[in-house]
Amino acid sequence: MTNGGNMVRPVWLLDTTLSTLRLTRHFDLVAGMRNALNWQYDDPVDLSVDQIRRNGRTFYVKFIFSVDE
Numbered sequence: 001m002t003n004g005g006n007m008v009r010p011v012w013l014l015d016t017t018l019s020t021l022r023l024t025r026h027f028d029l030v031a032g033m034r035n036a037l038n039w040q041y042d043d044p045v046d047l048s049v050d051q052i053r054r055n056g057r058t059f060y061v062k063f064i065f066s067v068d069e
Helices: none
Strands: 016-019 027-034 042-044 051-053 058-065
Antiparallel strands (some): 027 058, 042 051
């Protein structure tokens, strides 16, 4: 329930992440998806606004480079 008394619906979110361990000597990779089922939902907040619409399905990729010492 928001500060203004509005109800926000509960949702179950499905996130997934894949990562490598020593893909190469200097590189690793992390990739994933958030909100895989693409639910549309709001988060209650206690600011000048009552609720905030959250993102739908999003993807991300992270490249990790390391230098051996």
